Amino acid sequence: MADCSSCFGLCCVALPFAASSDFAANKAAGTPCGNLRTDFSCGIHARLRESGYPGCTVYDCFGAGQQVSQVTFGGRDWRAEPDKAQQMFATFPVMRHLHELLWYVNEALALPTSGPVRAELRRARDDVRELTRADAETVLAVDVPALRGELNTLLLRASELARAAVPEKQQPDQKRTKPRKSKNHRGADLIGARLRRADLGGANLRGALLIAADLTGADLRTADVIGADLRDADLSGADLRGALFLTQAQVNAARGDEGTRLPDTVTRPGHWTA
Incomplete structure (x- = not known):
């Protein structure tokens, strides 16, 4: 630190x-x-x-x-x-x-x-x-x-x-969870992408360009975000608990609110909206 x-x-x-x-x-x-x-x-x-x-x-x-x-x-x-x-x-x-x-x-x-x-x-x-x-x-x-x-x-x-240990979302009528299918967005150009409420749990977002992306309410649990550019990305209501390699700098560069769920390794920036 x-x-x-x-x-x-x-x-x-x-x-x-x-x-x-x-x-x-x-x-x-x-x-x-x-x-x-x-x-x-x-x-x-x-x-x-x-x-x-x-x-x-x-x-x-x-x-x-x-x-x-x-x-x-x-x-x-x-x-x-x-x-x-x-x-x-x-x-x-x-x-x-x-x-x-x-x-x-x-x-x-x-x-x-x-x-x-x-x-x-x-x-x-x-x-x-x-x-x-x-x-x-x-x-x-x-x-x-x-x-x-x-x-x-x-x-x-x-x-x-x-990420291999992250289960696929279970439907109400399912008795067993299945391994989550791979979501590889490594290095992807997602600038300004509309990803509201997207299921990105366990995804590979290494080096992805997520500048100004709408990630409102998105599930990013256990997603690998090493090197991902989150400048001005909207994380309002998003769930980043357990996100892999999420740095304080990435969080500071993004936008969020009181509903954004973060891992214990980072703190909520003071400039985020209440």
């Missing part, structure tokens, strides 16, 4: 952003945001959306910021040691990938159905954890695409095991 108070504002400096509906101004990589204070806090944190920076509210470093600040660089900040600034800024996005992968692996390990791949997941977790504790040179040498590809194979297997 990210602890901004232990970070030197790395996401506000290392990363670039362009003036758009997500950001009110342009900012180059390595240049501090104009809203960054001298104590590394954000001057408009309490009113980011109203100030034109909703993109900041949906970003999650998965704890990479404090890891780079306090562990990799031992509490030395880029203002006090400007000669280390560029290396710190370059290390941060790589560390963010590592922490994101670590989060996904831990999520997979927590699944009661992951027994067949649990030993491999534990080895992967230990290997990634060791990388996060290494020096900057080692972190910068990580082949991120290769590592993501390797771990994605494990995560997909864990996902398949979990």
Whole structure:
């Protein structure tokens, strides 16, 4: 979990952003945001959306910021040691990938159905954890695409095991439930799709584009949403309990209401309607 108070504002400096509906101004990589204070806090944190920076509210470093600040660089900040600034800024996005992968692996390990791949997941977790504790040179040498590809194979297997255990919806006259038929929407273009009350429980939505999709009242229980783009998707009344690999950033980017049911791993965003 990210602890901004232990970070030197790395996401506000290392990363670039362009003036758009997500950001009110342009900012180059390595240049501090104009809203960054001298104590590394954000001057408009309490009113980011109203100030034109909703993109900041949906970003999650998965704890990479404090890891780079306090562990990799031992509490030395880029203002006090400007000669280390560029290396710190370059290390941060790589560390963010590592922490994101670590989060996904831990999520997979927590699944009661992951027994067949649990030993491999534990080895992967230990290997990634060791990388996060290494020096900057080692972190910068990580082949991120290769590592993501390797771990994605494990995560997909864990996902398949979990989704295979989801029963098909039972009709009143049925005495037994049947295995749910596969619903593969991996990487699908579902931008603006009308999916109101859709039965997507146990579906594969990995990498699906669900921008501005109407998912009102949809069943997304145990659906795999790793990498799914939920920006401005309407989740009002939707059921996401047990959704696989659902991140706080994805929830923050979507719209919902008090009827939206969420897994315990995420919290209801403050900007959602009551």
